[in-house]
Amino acid sequence: MKTNYWVVDNVDNQVGSIEEAARLLKDGQVVAFPTETVYGLGADATSDEAVRKIYEAKGRPSDNPLIVHIAEKNQLQVIVSEIPEYVEKLMDAFWPGPLTFILPKREGLSTIVTAGLQTVAVRMPNHPVALSLIQKAQLPIAAPSANLSGKPSPTLAKHVMEDLNGRIAGIVDGGMTGVGVESTVLDCTGDTPMILRPGGISKEELEEMVGTVLVDPNLVDEKEKPKSPGMKYTHYAPDAPLSIVDGSPEFMQKVIEQFRLEGKRVGVLTTEENQSFYEADHVIVCGNRKDLKTVATHLYDALRSFNEQSLDVLVSESFPNAGVGQAIMNRLLKAAGHRVIKE
Ligand code: AMP
Ligand code: MG
Numbered sequence: 001m002k003t004n005y006w007v008v009d010n011v012d013n014q015v016g017s018i019e020e021a022a023r024l025l026k027d028g029q030v031v032a033f034p035t036e037t038v039y040g041l042g043a044d045a046t047s048d049e050a051v052r053k054i055y056e057a058k059g060r061p062s063d064n065p066l067i068v069h070i071a072e073k074n075q076l077q078v079i080v081s082e083i084p085e086y087v088e089k090l091m092d093a094f095w096p097g098p099l100t101f102i103l104p105k106r107e108g109l110s111t112i113v114t115a116g117l118q119t120v121a122v123r124m125p126n127h128p129v130a131l132s133l134i135q136k137a138q139l140p141i142a143a144p145s146a147n148l149s150g151k152p153s154p155t156l157a158k159h160v161m162e163d164l165n166g167r168i169a170g171i172v173d174g175g176m177t178g179v180g181v182e183s184t185v186l187d188c189t190g191d192t193p194m195i196l197r198p199g200g201i202s203k204e205e206l207e208e209m210v211g212t213v214l215v216d217p218n219l220v221d222e223k224e225k226p227k228s229p230g231m232k233y234t235h236y237a238p239d240a241p242l243s244i245v246d247g248s249p250e251f252m253q254k255v256i257e258q259f260r261l262e263g264k265r266v267g268v269l270t271t272e273e274n275q276s277f278y279e280a281d282h283v284i285v286c287g288n289r290k291d292l293k294t295v296a297t298h299l300y301d302a303l304r305s306f307n308e309q310s311l312d313v314l315v316s317e318s319f320p321n322a323g324v325g326q327a328i329m330n331r332l333l334k335a336a337g338h339r340v341i342k343e
Helices: 015-026 048-058 073-078 085-094 128-137 156-162 203-210 249-261 292-308 327-333
Strands: 004-005 031-034 041-042 066-069 099-104 119-123 170-173 184-187 192-197 242-246 266-270 282-285 313-317 340-341
Touching: 004 015, 015 031, 015 041, 015 128, 015 170, 031 128, 031 156, 041 048, 041 128, 041 156, 066 266, 085 099, 085 203, 156 292, 242 249, 242 327, 249 266, 249 313, 266 292, 282 292, 292 327
Parallel strands: 004 170, 031 170, 066 119, 099 184, 242 313, 242 340, 266 282, 266 313
Antiparallel strands: 031 041, 099 119, 184 192
């Protein structure tokens, strides 16, 4: 399949490209587009046939439901059957933005989008290209991250090309995404909301608006069964095995040296503050610790770029488990298959 490619750096100046992409979506095709979190792989959420193409292109397990993306609140009417008051409050505070609500679903959506569940995931992305595309398509758009299943999510159009060129109808290149990690998934089917996946909006930010917010026990103890189907799958993994080092930079350098003594080529993921501590075969600086948002922004590109070097093992620093740090550690631990080397 030929994959169309449009560069859209200004929505108002490139309406024609957005319209072409929207036409493909209306036509039941699959198109990748930027959101503020990561690139999404979109299709008509009301069409089984269109949604099936997303699963096929990604190689995504069919029991892992998709997030439905909307551009206006009135689109909710065809997607969800009820909205608790606390959800209205959170929508007003954080939409458009990186917050996904799990709510009781309405009939009429593709059952493949929800993987047969009675609930649906929905969010309004905060990106001019995504919003304009959804508006022009006049459809709710199902969109998981636009990567092959298991790979790090794409934060640049070139990442989408690497994984999906020839497998999808088009890619809208809107430059680098901003947040860099996916949306927070919040189960709102009970009286108290529960985070199923940490993401762009932190627990602290949510609690400021609505008081207590629960956390899926699986996020604290990996032996618990996750409530979100997608959280049980391996994700974000670079080609070489990754370990997270929980300790000082001095300790991490010892770990690196040990690997090198074994004849291994070692890649390191670090931050601006700590880069000078490390001597390894390839060092990637991923943001700075003073502002963890910068780490989130660059994380997936860092994980992907290790694959361009021939490395045998990778080690990463760990990050504080607060604010966006919760999402960063969740992704890193998954990428590492939960391998942690403690000081
Ligand atoms: P992605 O589309 O890759 O960003 O992943 C979406 C995440 O939301 C996955 O972890 C899904 O399992 C989760 N999700 C989507 N719909 C539901 C739902 N109805 N109930 C629980 N989790 C969901
Ligand atoms: Mg994904």
